[in-house]
Amino acid sequence: MKLSVDIEKKLTQFTMNIRMEIDQENVSILGPSGSGKSMALKCIAGIEKPDRGRIVLNDRVLFDSERGINLPPERRRVGYLFQNYALFPHMTVSENIEIALQNAWNRKKRVRELIEKFHLLGLEEAYPVRLSGGEQQRVALARMMAAEPELILLDEPFSALDGILREQMQQKLPGLLHGNNYLMVTHDMDEAYRLSDNILVMENGKMLAFDARERLFDHPPNLAAARILGLRNVSEAIRVQENMILVPQWGCFLECGGKQKVSHVGIRSQHVRISTSPGVNSFMCEIVRILEDRFTATLFFRLLIKRTRDVLLQAIVDKERWEYMKKGGHSLFACFPPDKLLLF
Template identity: 40%
Template sequence: MSLYVNIKKVMGNFTLEVEFSANNEITALLGASGCGKSMTLKCIAGIETPDEGTIVLDGRVLFDSEQKINLSPQKRKVGYLFQNYALFPNMTVEENIGIGVISGKHERKEAVEEKIKIFYLEGLEKKRPHQLSGGQQQRVALARIMASEPDIIMLDEPFCALDSYLKWQLEQKIMDSLSGFQGTVLLVSHNRNEVYRFSKTVAVISDGRVETVSEKKSLFAAPKKLSAALLTGCKNISRVEKLAEHTLRAVDWDLELHTEKGLSDEIKYVGIRAHYLKYTEREDLHNVMTCEVAKVIENPFSYIIMLKNKSGKDDNSQIRWEIDKDLWRDISVKDSPIRIIFKEEDLLLLE
């Protein structure tokens, strides 16, 4: 175990109460805006102080309310990439990078030169932050973190203000830079695609609490909680009425579904990802819905087909189906009722 966090902090009507551990790998904190992700990082960094709890990094106690231990941010050896990068405006690029290097003048100069080369900042050494693009500022901030040789690196929504092309470029550079880092990396994001590309383990935070910690592939394939399904991008969710051990009624879709897994009393919702739905011409199968097309939305490489149950009572409850453009063109019954199948193995049973 490299990092252990078990803290509580009350802020008005909001309570942050999180417990999780992270090994020497990239762990993502995934959650909606305002759920407590950034505040968790600030408590680890020592910028904010929890009301109670413990924070331990590589066996070193950073905070312990019972033992009255609360190391200053300078003593925690935490590399924290803020959303706004927090560069010193009156310092040049090389001065910003060197500010965290605790060594002699010669060693500092060598460390700065190395990081300027690694992060493609040659020619910008004498420029100040206001003379740099957003991407350049981010690279300076990350170079400063790496030059300080931290025990842990924390990235707070590092790509939220960047356009898609620049975001992709910087993602690759950051991944390359972190590949040789031996400590723990925490990535805060509400973007499921970033989380999947970057991390190995994901902690889902909802309303100030960690709901689940899981290996990323397991989390996306079979989220246990409603909040985890929503955060990992599942758009089709219905309330559940249990009919038998392997049979349920999806209330919002007005559809009876058979399931591979037995239904526990904790299961309150069923979901299915939009790209898992399949077209079928058969109506003699389990889990088939006869639908009307409510709307067709074109994406660059796929269509989003909004469907409603032809026999359903609620016109407002629709199913989102994502299908490749070529496959949609091959379906010749677009103006007729369409049958789609909810495969048992693709159903998400959610608490």
């Protein structure tokens, strides 16, 4: 599957601008609510019309404003999974799937194959109102696949599911769609990382970044993208020496590599080290608040520097390690490893 998108559409709050090339990859569009993510999918599917630009899928032109081409949704061979699944309430599971079939022959056999593939055996005659959220989603996926799409668009596919079911369907989705490429909209960065090869970051209709997921999370190209990708500890910074910066808001100097001009520095919560002994870029700290999960603890702390009493930073540590440290009664140090600092 090859997809080329270069479109622009004026919306109420901003003008959406998207430009990307996808080749045999699963991609997530990540961004806050109202950033234009779903509109981008609707333009690709043909539900909305861009003001200008071009969309090409597998060498077929779906939209070209200069040439006056705008194929209707039914001719684009693009599958679209809506957030609410949009099943026909008056049709059974089998009927919902069968209505999307393109071929007139062997319809019952094909429906049976999709029923089995999407684990819907025993629900063939059930109506949508009797199905769970996960079952409804699998019916919607089966109906979408019945149309044999060249590209699958998923608009926040797990937003209607509760926590446990959400995890289960995230695990199942790659297997259910094996061999088919998809473009997924989400505002959940963990979901984007789990289910995509590449990630496109959006805000206010603009592309902030588009890259392989590992490279994007490890080296975000700009501060705005880094914030959307979960950077919580961030502050203005000034380069004072070749390998040192001043962070006025934190009240400290930090050793770091590079020679480039710096305006901000950041470090992911997972990369801050809380320990009982000092080291490079270490400062005594005071834990102010703790949020505990099953296996980790998020520590909100302040550096014990007079000018930074109101600045809270955060670190995520292993829960067992935190239990051990807090029993010791030792002074605690927050360490910002030079190789984990993000400079902008």
